[in-house]
Amino acid sequence: MNPLAIIGNVVIAALGETGRLSVFTWKAITHILRPPFYWRLIGEQMMRIGYFSLPVVALTAFFTGGVLALQVYYGSDQFNSESIVATIVALGITRELGPVLGGLMVAGRAAAAIAAELGTMRVTEQIDALSTLSTNPFKYLVVPRVVAAVITLPALVFIGDVIGIFGGFVVGTQTLDFNAGVYIKTTVDFLELDDLTSGLIKSSVFGFIIAMMGCYQGFHSRGGAQGVGRATTNAVVNSSILILAANYVMTSLFFSS
Amino acid sequence: MNISVPAKDVKIELKNVHKRFGQKVVLHDLALTVPKGKSLVVIGGSGSGKSVMLKCILGIIRPEKGSIKVDGKDVTRLSTTDREKTLTKFGMLFQNAALFDSLPVWENVAFGLIQGRNMKRKDAKEIAIEKLGQVGLTTDIGDLYPAELSGGMQKRVGLARAIATDPEIIFFDEPTTGLDPIMADVINDLIVNSVQKLGATALSITHDMASARKIADYIAMIYKGEIIWAGTRDEVDNSGNEYVDQFIHGRADGPIKMDVLKP
Ligand SMILES: Nc1ncnc2c1ncn2[C@@H]1O[C@H](COP(=O)(O)OP(=O)(O)O)[C@@H](O)[C@H]1O
Ligand SMILES: [Mg+2]
Numbered sequence: 001m002n003p004l005a006i007i008g009n010v011v012i013a014a015l016g017e018t019g020r021l022s023v024f025t026w027k028a029i030t031h032i033l034r035p036p037f038y039w040r041l042i043g044e045q046m047m048r049i050g051y052f053s054l055p056v057v058a059l060t061a062f063f064t065g066g067v068l069a070l071q072v073y074y075g076s077d078q079f080n081s082e083s084i085v086a087t088i089v090a091l092g093i094t095r096e097l098g099p100v101l102g103g104l105m106v107a108g109r110a111a112a113a114i115a116a117e118l119g120t121m122r123v124t125e126q127i128d129a130l131s132t133l134s135t136n137p138f139k140y141l142v143v144p145r146v147v148a149a150v151i152t153l154p155a156l157v158f159i160g161d162v163i164g165i166f167g168g169f170v171v172g173t174q175t176l177d178f179n180a181g182v183y184i185k186t187t188v189d190f191l192e193l194d195d196l197t198s199g200l201i202k203s204s205v206f207g208f209i210i211a212m213m214g215c216y217q218g219f220h221s222r223g224g225a226q227g228v229g230r231a232t233t234n235a236v237v238n239s240s241i242l243i244l245a246a247n248y249v250m251t252s253l254f255f256s257s
Numbered sequence: 258m259n260i261s262v263p264a265k266d267v268k269i270e271l272k273n274v275h276k277r278f279g280q281k282v283v284l285h286d287l288a289l290t291v292p293k294g295k296s297l298v299v300i301g302g303s304g305s306g307k308s309v310m311l312k313c314i315l316g317i318i319r320p321e322k323g324s325i326k327v328d329g330k331d332v333t334r335l336s337t338t339d340r341e342k343t344l345t346k347f348g349m350l351f352q353n354a355a356l357f358d359s360l361p362v363w364e365n366v367a368f369g370l371i372q373g374r375n376m377k378r379k380d381a382k383e384i385a386i387e388k389l390g391q392v393g394l395t396t397d398i399g400d401l402y403p404a405e406l407s408g409g410m411q412k413r414v415g416l417a418r419a420i421a422t423d424p425e426i427i428f429f430d431e432p433t434t435g436l437d438p439i440m441a442d443v444i445n446d447l448i449v450n451s452v453q454k455l456g457a458t459a460l461s462i463t464h465d466m467a468s469a470r471k472i473a474d475y476i477a478m479i480y481k482g483e484i485i486w487a488g489t490r491d492e493v494d495n496s497g498n499e500y501v502d503q504f505i506h507g508r509a510d511g512p513i514k515m516d517v518l519k520p
Contacts, residue, residue, distance in 0.1 A: 131317060
């Protein structure tokens with residue numbers, strides 16, 4: 001085939017996909033604002049997406065905080081490094097690593113689970129069955145997941161931030177023999193509310209990306225088990241990439257001034 | 258040839274319906290009349306577009322061209338709210354039952370009542386148990402999950418779910434496919450009984466002739482996305498249509514060619 005034709009086809013396919021995703025996202029947003037609201041389902045999804053992701057996010061945050069402390073210590077001149085380590089751990093975790101790594105871990109768990117569940121419902125006609133039972137599949141399936149993810153991700157990341165800073169503190173005081181009091185004081189002095197909120201806003205956006213990608217891929221899967229598998233992989237890969245891209249954009253917006 | 262009934266007795270009317278997926282034409286100039294309060298069975302081979310036709314009527318799939326009228330109102334270009342309103346008239350038994358595997362059996366049956374009609378869960382459960390009884394399932398089945406049931410039981414639960422809201426129109430997509438002959442006949446009886454009880458209009462699709470003869474008032478045949486014959490149940494044996502003859506007698510030779518490699 002003509003290479004230009006190949007490039008053309010790829011571009012057209014990508015544009016088509018972007019268009020479909022935009023329409024899907026727009027539909028989801030309009031449905032979020034209109035009743036009926038399925039509170040019970042939102043609660044259920046908050047448990048599944050948020051609560052059950054806690055162990056993963058906590059462990060990731062703890063080790064990240066610890067390793068950050070080590071790297072900063074080895075990378076600095078090691079005299080008077082106490083305040084540098086504490087500051088960089090606190091800022092690094094709350095501004096970037098907490099939300100991004102937390103988002104990526106939840107993407108692996110929740111986007112995959114959502115895509116697999118909705119994908120199976122699609123190929124077994126359960127989604128069609130919903131609409132014959134006077135239930136809008138968008139409201140019943142997509143909205144609760146999106147709302148739950150947007151609410152729970154910041155909560156998860158906040159807990160992750162605390163644990164991450166604690167991870168740095170544990171390594172600092174146990175391995176690097178820092179003074180605990182000085183470490184805590186430095187952390188509190190240097191950490192500002194903006195650092196925390198910027199990270200939490202980011203994580204809310206990541207939650208939206210995760211749930212949207214999971215739902216979108218699930219809704220559009222076809223062709224049985226293989227199709228569901230493909231949807232699951234796509235949901236994880238695409239939401240991870242989108243998280244990293246969105247993170248860059250938000251960082252440049254938040255910290256430019 | 259089509260089914261001719263007075264206009265006031267027409268429940269669903271499809272005209273000039275076209276649907277394709279990419280290059281593949283699935284429905285081509287399809288026309289069909291479903292008389293009110295009667296049972297129409299559409300027969301046809303696998304892949305002839307039967308399920309797609311049902312989904313077009315339900316608005317799950319949108320045809321490129323043509324009109325589909327339910328009670329005289331075109332449903333192909335409805336807004337979401339109007340479509341949802343129209344859908345409350347329908348019940349559907351899906352080809353593979355399509356039960357919600359995350360919900361217990363009773364909640365599957367009660368789903369349309371709880372979500373669609375805002376009924377209290379307790380009241381809906383009572384009706385669900387009653388409907389399960391109508392399809393020959395006992396109360397204790399209600400607390401099981403769909404994955405714990407056999408294929409025949411799943412079909413019966415699907416049937417109970419389809420009739421739970423007492424719909425005006427019920428669709429049956431291959432209700433007997435994949436069942437043993439006895440279970441198939443049980444399902445046929447259940448369909449006949451439930452439709453009579455509700456006074457509903459029934460549209461079924463199948464390639465099981467025994468089933469078609471049992472549940473049909475009228476029969477139509479779909480071939481390559483087009484209705485090529487329609488008439489009453491008794492006329493099907495003297496249709497004078499060689500496609501219909503080949504199909505109802507299950508002959509390999511005839512105008513319908515299967516794409517199989519000859520040895
Ligand atoms: N969503 C879809 N996307 C693409 N092709 C489809 C879709 N649904 C059905 N088809 C195709 O349409 C044809 C008719 O399908 P269907 O109506 O399910 O056949 P049947 O008469 O056995 O019920 C098949 O060839 C099928 O592959
Ligand atoms: Mg079919």
